[in-house]
Amino acid sequence: MTKLLYVAASPRGTNSQSGKLADAYLDARLAGEPELVVDRLDLWSADLPEFDGDKAAAKMTFFGLGQMDAPQQTAWDQIVAITQRFTDADEYVFSVPMWNGGIPYKLKQYIDIITQPGLLFGFDPEAGYSGLLEGKTAQVFYTSGVYAPGAPAKYGADFHATYLDWWLNFIGVTQVNVTRFQPSLLTADPQGDQAKAISRAREMALQPA
Structure with missing residues (x-):
């Protein structure tokens, strides 16, 4: 049985453009594969711990800097438990709006928590x-209000897709499919372009694995 982890990075709920794309994809996947197990991780309601001193010190022991004491081991066990939910999945779906040229800080926090030596990388x-x-495979749904690939620099820069693409490759997820709705505001036909993006998301669900 295939297990899919959906990481929702927008706080806008049903108003999220990236969330609408991801939902369209998931609805289409479930229609054709009802046995698919979907685990939704809403980063804005999840209890994500701070990556504090004990966690950082525990991480550095993997690079030969000291040994874990009891508080550091407890902190590391918390990291392992959170990361296990990620590694248990066979597939990933990410809904990722652009914030100030990059990814939302909650997604960056999550990435910083789980990207650990011995867990996601060696x-x-x-x-x-x-x-x-x-x-493992990933479906990523990128949205932005103004930025679009190839747009003039006055409309922004992409530290958004470039960062997440790098991270997925870094941890070993090399089969990544991308669907974009960029821009979602500065377009002559926002509703029409949104409908096309949703249609593309549904089509991605029908692609062979």
């Missing part, structure tokens, strides 16, 4: 970093 002084996830 490191070798000679070979460098290596992603530890294998055989």
Whole structure:
């Protein structure tokens, strides 16, 4: 049975443009694959811990800097538990609006919590970093109000898709499909363009794995 983790990065609920795309994709997937298990992680209602000193110190022990004491081990166990939910999934769906050229800070916080040595990546002084996830796929739905790929610099820059694409590859998720609704505001036909983006999202659900 396939397990899909949907990471919702917008706080706008049913008004979220990226969320509408992700919902259209998931509805189409479930219609054709009713046995699919969907685990929804709403980052704005999730209890995400601060990546504080104990967690940072615990992480650095993997690079040979000291040993975990009891508080650090407790902090690390919390990280492991949160990351397990992510690694247990076979597929990922991300709904990601652009915020100030990048990703929402709640998504960055989540990424910083789970991107840990021995959990999502390995490191070798000679070979460098290596992603530890294998055989997983991701569907990413990007939206922005003004920015669009190829638009003049006065409309913004992309530290949004470029960052998330890099991160997914970094942890070993190399099969990534992208659907965009950019821009969602500065377009002659917002409703028409939204409908086309939703249609593309549904079509992605029908693509063979």
